[in-house]
Amino acid sequence: MYDWIAICALDDIPRLGARRVARENGLDVAIFRNEADGLFALLDRCPHKGGPLSQGIVLGNSVACPLHNWSIGCDGHAAAPDEGCTPSFRVKLEEGLVYLDAEQLAEHATGQTRPIAGPVSRKTACTH
Template identity: 75%
Template sequence: MTTNQPTPDWKLICSVDDIPVLGARRVARPQGLDVAVFRNDAGGVFALLDRCPHKGGPLSQGIVFGTQVACPLHNWTIGLCDGQASAPDEGCTPKFAVKVENGAVYLDSHELATLATDLARPIAGPARRTATA
């Protein structure tokens, strides 16, 4: 069986040691929001769009535990393996393919260039109203 998936072209991002244990490192992209690359205490490395599906909080600033991250804004729990919010919350943030080889972390360059580049972080604060005459 053949698939239409292109073979990944891996882009070197950093060393595993550059990602804090139970923390994250942000990867800027020319278009779209940053990607957050996480490291848990078991040595796992994961990558998600740096945007909570709830209110757009920066997941890279959240607390990592096991294979989940807690959003720093409203404490939603997001799975690092799939980007899914834990019940009873609902929503998903895009995940990115990660490869770790010889202590180096790689992301799929095609995904970096195309995945979720149309999503934006919500603007915080009260809604702006237009004055009427």
């Protein structure tokens, strides 16, 4: 069983867009909303060069990175031919409220950082 924490109302997330959730430790988490009000949550960091996924455009169950248009699926994996992964987070919608798993929010992928300069490895490890 998960310990869910309320983040916002569904209407606080724009369709085909995202809402960033700041964390005490680690990079922000981005919650994405698609055209059918489906939700998915990823670390706000593209596995390619660290771009802010929250600024990308949602297409179905993926988001296009705003820097180089990599498509990152709701599971965090880059679409072929690109390679790499960004951590995903459990998210649920209940009675119009969006929730994240509190334990994941506090502890999951807290060691990842944005690159200062240069490319990020295309073989970025992904832990879910």
